[in-house]
Amino acid sequence: MEYTQLGRTGLKVSRLVLGTMNFGEVTSEADGHALMDAAHAAGINFFDTANIYGADDHKGLTEEILGNWFAKGGGRRERTVLATKVYGNVTNDGKAWHEQSWPNHDRLSALNIRREAEASLRRLRTDHIDVYQFHHVDRLTPWEEIWQAVDVLVQQGKILYAGSSNFAGWHIARANEAAARRGSLGLVSEQCLYNLAERRAEMEVIPAAEGYGLGVIPWSPLHGGLLGGALRKQREGGGARSTSGRSADSLNSREQREQIQAYEDLCDKHGLQPGEVGLAWLLTRPGVTGPIVGPRTQEQLDSALRAVELDLTEEFLGALDEIFPGPGPSPEAFAW
Secondary structure (H helix, E strand, O other): OOEEEOOOOOOEEEOOEEEOOOEOOOEOHHHHHHHHHHHHHOOOOEEEOOOOOEEOOEEOHHHHHHHHHHOOOOOOOOOOEEEEEEOOOOOOOOOOHHHOOOOOOOOOOHHHHHHHHHHHHHHHOOOOEEEEEEOOOOOOOOHHHHHHHHHHHHHOOOEEEEEEEOOOHHHHHHHHHHHHHHOOOOEEEEEEEOEOOEOHHHOOHHHHHHHHOOEEEEEOOOOOOOOOOHHHHHHOOOOHHHHOHHHHHHHOOHHHHHHHHHHHHHHHHOOOOHHHHHHHHHHOOOOEOOOEEOOOOHHHHHHHHHHHOOOOOHHHHHHHHHHOOOOOOOOOOOOO
16 A cells, blocks of 8 residues: 655555445445455555434444444554544434434534534544544635634644535635634645546646645545446446446436547556546546545455556556546636
8 A cells, every 4th residue: 555645744644545435324334344454454544434424314323333443442543544524414313314404513613513523533432533524615604713613622632634525726725824824734635526527626626725735535536436337337237336326427428428438448458447547547646645435345445456556657648638638727727
């Protein structure tokens, strides 16, 4: 496994991030524990979760599964850089979480940040969170209030760093300028949708992250399975996941279907697996710390690990750019 610094921090993290969103809903607790053990065995030390992950009637279940795994001991917590998130409503009383509309039980008020940090710590069965991420931008709460709450948690030793997720470039700038005025460290990472088929983050989000020293953590690196050999799996009658949601929308478009076919043909020509190429491409991108992978099987984890060792030539990278052209830099992408 290769390691890199998380943004401008001294924290070393693996170039693959283990995503746990499926734990509890798709992946059983036992299978989740086995995957986390396998990730550690392979050198992956950066695990990502969120307070709302779990099931519709049990938000927080995923954090509980991680907490039970940490409680097994054996250095599991000590070897893990743990990232979780705050923003969504996690109220549980037997009803679907989105039916609970109590005020102050979501977003980034100082009250909710404090309450959810404490709740995550209990579920995770740990005394601190390494990277506490804002799952979405809060357009109602001033940054001065957000950073005040974060600074208190840092001073208490309950969190070490703050990160963002799904922020626009100007949100990153505004957040870190507000932090600088307080003498705070500010955001150190941004978790965004970024992959070969969805490159809009290159226009402003990634330049902002680079400018302010944030490590970029792409989520959905294979675009919901679209870049994992979706057409091949469809022809073979498997891969239900590759023909639903975002993938289905793309494959229903003739232009995008042709684009994916060209991508799979290019991979076949060079004897490469599409999913491994999609991950390896992200590892070549400026500012990227590591993509989030959410394996459901040991085979999928092994495939992700092979991507770290894959060396893509400049010629091959150029061919990928021809198939999936990026938007270009801002403002040149939309102006002269």
